[in-house]
Amino acid sequence: GDSVTQMEGPVTLSEEAFLTINCTYTATGYPSLFWYVQYPGEGLQLLLKATKADDKGSNKGFEATYRKETTSFHLEKGSVQVSDSAVYFCALILRMGSNYKLTFGKGTLLTVNP
């Protein structure tokens, strides 16, 4: 079935370090891909998205490129800040006719230390 696999956390980095959170997917069709972020005590927020192959989503210094050949959507940021500490979720939406299927990864906890 359709699934999303994220690198297991927790991930701990120092401020200004480079961040990569790996995400790969398995889908029977052609999904749209998303990264969501959940800050402590808050609801999920859409961070970025890509709807077709080779699209790059970007927001707040984060980037992810939809790679159909490797079925991946890795999240990257060149220089993390303490305020980036949160749980990050990779997700896919697969449209099936008039319906759709939404699948999330398990989430990756990122802690950034000053």
Added chain:
Amino acid sequence: KAGVTQTPRYLIKTRGQQVTLSCSPISGHRSVSWYQQTPGQGLQFLFEYFSETQRNKGNFPGRFSGRQFSNSRSEMNVSTLELGDSALYLCASSASTSIVDTQYFGPGTRLTVL
């Protein structure tokens, strides 16, 4: 503009009881989706309502049901509660008819089943 609100924020119930959770979407949003978040299973899609009709449904038993009112507010009901129903229940609203577009999440209702 007020965000998505969910009530109550915390709830404690015992096995066998039923519970109703409420979600008020952002003004003007007609789509409301519900999710269950647990440490073991992660984030899972329950169902989505659009203009008072259930448009999509995840793989949850019939004990989980929902409805949407004409003002777009939505309720989720869980009957015959089980210990495994303890989770954070998230609601999200969207202005668009397409789920691919941005969803805005509420802070969630933390349900504990004893």
